[in-house]
Amino acid sequence: METTGPAPIPFNKPFIAGRELYHISQAVLSGHLAGNGIFTRKCQEFLETTYGCGKALMTSSCTGALEMAAILCDLEPGDEVILPSYTFVSTANAFHLRGAKLVFADITPDTLNLDPTGVEERLGPATKAVCVVHYAGVACEMDAFTALCAKRGLRLVEDAAHAIGATYKGKALGSFGALSAFSFHETKNFISGEGGALAVNDPALVERAEIIWEKGTNRSQFFRGITDKYTWVDIGSSFLPSELVTAFLYAQFEQADEITRRRLACWKHYQTGLAPLEKAGDLRLPVIPAYSGHNAHMFYLLLENGDARDALMAFLRQRNIMAVFHYIPLHSSPMGLAMGYRAGMFPVTESCSARILRLPMFYDLKTEEQDRVVGAIREFFGKA
Ligand SMILES: *Cc1c(COP(=O)(O)O)cnc(C)c1O
Numbered sequence: 001m002e003t004t005g006p007a008p009i010p011f012n013k014p015f016i017a018g019r020e021l022y023h024i025s026q027a028v029l030s031g032h033l034a035g036n037g038i039f040t041r042k043c044q045e046f047l048e049t050t051y052g053c054g055k056a057l058m059t060s061s062c063t064g065a066l067e068m069a070a071i072l073c074d075l076e077p078g079d080e081v082i083l084p085s086y087t088f089v090s091t092a093n094a095f096h097l098r099g100a101k102l103v104f105a106d107i108t109p110d111t112l113n114l115d116p117t118g119v120e121e122r123l124g125p126a127t128k129a130v131c132v133v134h135y136a137g138v139a140c141e142m143d144a145f146t147a148l149c150a151k152r153g154l155r156l157v158e159d160a161a162h163a164i165g166a167t168y169k170g171k172a173l174g175s176f177g178a179l180s181a182f183s184f185h186e187t188k189n190f191i192s193g194e195g196g197a198l199a200v201n202d203p204a205l206v207e208r209a210e211i212i213w214e215k216g217t218n219r220s221q222f223f224r225g226i227t228d229k230y231t232w233v234d235i236g237s238s239f240l241p242s243e244l245v246t247a248f249l250y251a252q253f254e255q256a257d258e259i260t261r262r263r264l265a266c267w268k269h270y271q272t273g274l275a276p277l278e279k280a281g282d283l284r285l286p287v288i289p290a291y292s293g294h295n296a297h298m299f300y301l302l303l304e305n306g307d308a309r310d311a312l313m314a315f316l317r318q319r320n321i322m323a324v325f326h327y328i329p330l331h332s333s334p335m336g337l338a339m340g341y342r343a344g345m346f347p348v349t350e351s352c353s354a355r356i357l358r359l360p361m362f363y364d365l366k367t368e369e370q371d372r373v374v375g376a377i378r379e380f381f382g383k384a
Pocket of ligand 1: 090091162183194
């Protein structure tokens, strides 16, 4: 007879802060359900005042925010954008859609963030922009990237999908790049199902950003009374979310500190529990450089090799613990290969992608559940 195993521990569980439905009811009663209403503005103000973003524009996804950023980079066919291969597809798609050439670069083995040295080696006359990804909410080396982009007149874009509330030398991530994109997908720290925001930190880009955001029209200027007609003036799309989405999100923003505090506590509990295994050389835990104030977006392990990772993942699944891995390197994906990249070109990316395992991490994760995860990993290594 089959016995029921221990209760499943999911990889992610969307957190509900409490006032989501109340805010949605306020939006419904207000009669304004389309975008750019009260809750959109409340969310934008929150991002601007809390994280020092220049102008924030809410979007339907981080993917959309990255697409807006790519349009604002004014790329022409043949222009090059340098970005990591170890990232989510949207980072690359946004620039590819503009006809730019994607120039992948490798990551550093400590933080799995873009390596400034590799970026410098790939700079050329066609380079127009650099897009950094703050992996797991741990900051990239922003002094190096800011200096490099300033010196060469390049646009710096931050894919800050993981990084809301995280800092570099005390300054919020998302406030460094000319353009930065946040995600509120249900797997991120603050959520609205799908959702995102673009931070426009270069004041010279704000006016055009608003036009692109509103389908290529000067609607925002019209409503501010700057122009007396509302018409098609540039390319654009419908990047803005419904008020129902921003009403939900605002409830999460109200609990932002509490969400980050709780996630950091979970993160530290894993770190403490797994430190002896790291000491014994069984695995490697995330490295947090002194310049990085992270937001506990993710807790991952690096195993000795791909076989060990697959074996541990299967071992945890047998115990109803959902651990996952991600980022098939973009350069070795079918799209990357079609662009002329080959497997073997970015050894750190390929090694980390094969060896990484992400542990369950969400607001409601219980200490007992974490102890079960840690216990199972210890058992795997024969240290139970
Ligand atoms: C989640 C994620 C995105 C895309 O976010 P969406 O809001 O789902 O569009 C982009 N880049 C990175 C690094 C991500 O993790």
